[in-house]
Amino acid sequence: MLPIEKSCYWLANRQGRLPTQKLSGPTQAEIAIVGAGFTGLWAAYFLKELKPEIDIAILEQGMTGYGASGRNAGMISNCIDHTHSLAISHFGQEEAAKLAQLGLKNIDELEAFALDCDLERTGQLFVALTEKHIEDLKSLMAAAESLGIKGYQLFSREEIRQKLNSQLYVGGAFVPGGGILDPIKLVERLTEQLKAQGVRIFENTKVTRLAPREAITDSGSIKAGKIILATDAYTHHLLPGLLWRFIPLYDYILVSEPLTDEDLEKIGWRGREGIVDGRTFFNYYRLTKDNRVLWGTSEAVYYPPNQVGPQYDHSDHHYHSLKISFERHFPQLRKLEWPFAWGGPIASTTRLTPFFGSALDDSVLYALGYTGHGIGSTRVAGKVLAHMALAKPSELLQLKMVKEKPMPYPPEPFRSISVNMVTDSLRAVDRGEKPNQLLRILDLMGIGFSS
Secondary structure: OOOHHOOHHHHHHHOOOHHHHHOEEEEEEEEEEEOOHHHHHHHHHHHHHHOOOOOEEEEEEOOOOOOHHOOOOOEEOOOOOOOOOHHHHHHHHHHHHHHHHHHHHHHHHHHHOOOOOOOOOOOOOEOOOHHHHHHHHHHHHHHHHHHHOOOOOEOHHHHHHHEOOOOOOOEEEEEOEEEOOOHHHHHHHHHHHHOOOOOEEEOOOOOEEEEOOEEEOEEEEEEEEEEEEEHHHHHHHHOHHHHHHOEEEEEEEEEEEOOOOHHHHEEEEOOEEEEEEEOOOEEEEOOOOEEEEEEOOOOOOOOOOOOOOHHHOOOHHHHHHHHHHHHHHHHHHHOOOOOOOEEEEEEEOOOOOOEEEEEEEOOEEEEEEEOOOOOHHHHHHHHHHHHHOOOOHHHHHHHHHHHHOOOOOOOOOOHHHHHHHHHHHHHHOOOOOOHHHHHHHHOOOOOOOOO
16 A cells, blocks of 8 residues: 555645654743644644744644645535534534534635635535435525525435436535635645744654643653644544543545546536535545545544554555445446545544643643544634633633533443444434434434544
8 A cells, every 4th residue: 555645645746845844852932732734733823813923833743734634535614513403403503603604704714815725615515315315405404594504505306417417316405605625735825824934843753742831752842831732533642531522533535537528527517516415424525626536435434442543544445435335426437547545534522523621730722523524623723722822812712612522432342332333323324224212312412423
């Protein structure tokens, strides 16, 4: 298998990148950030916005964007929560309305910053494979309307197939606000601005231990008044106690060769929307700038006990399953080749939204648990962390999403058992069976398992 830098489409096509230095010996900063993905980079961005003279150092075990930030699908949702319905369930109608407006404003601000990152405000299409999915889409639209979100459109079988030609689709809906971009170009855009503002970024510098106001690495240490832990699925390597609140999972993605004009004519897709199908374990897909198909699945994999590492960056089994699923949706393109294939870790919470907190005498702040929706929500998380670190008042800090923790996951061995039971139950639902008692109980508790 190729290393992730060559097998991931975004990383393999990174242009003109100059590596930064490795930390050597002891140093200090006002704020130290562990992790140079979107959370850490946005946190530094907003810290500089709030206090331009602040001294910031970022420590990254690999290179900027090496984790989930550089391996995702590059699809932007209009929600901070997974859906508006879940936001209402988790936080109530009033906060869900705030989150809905926050999500749309966040994307507008992201667009203004990232115009050179292949960002396209195409919105999303949710496609239905069954009549039950049509009812789900109607509920999704009703929830959005109750929060004042406009622009949703419901499509019939004929209308959706004019937009995306698959014989599996019996209807669909257009979801406004979101879009697609190149995530690595966004990482580079942030990195360039932060370096220009004097932020020090140390790559290939693995933090091995945290102490109050100090991060110890494999090549030195850094003392700081506050440490921001922006490590998402890797967080338990440094704060194992947080495993109660999240579970590390792996998603896998394929990217095809470029489609020809003839290929595009066969499937339509002239609107270039990001696509999500209506199953619990859904396929998600989009076109890249050079018209390749990116094809992924939300059926993320748990490697017990809570394993995260390069040994899971590839899975032949999941690549084969992805190819089969694509051929089911688009048999007219079954001969398409897939030169890029990779996996990456995400952190999932029981409510499918991030959570925030502090540790080690409040000297360490953290945010994690984006559950596959990180491009938009990491920007919000970075703003929250910046205000927390500087003790600056903000309406963001009063959100229930920020103040309250998600329900915990069980420890091993019950964690593996419960994940397997729920996965089997959700697969049965996707086969057309009704939710069993386990899923009904979890639904009442507001607990989710799909990324």
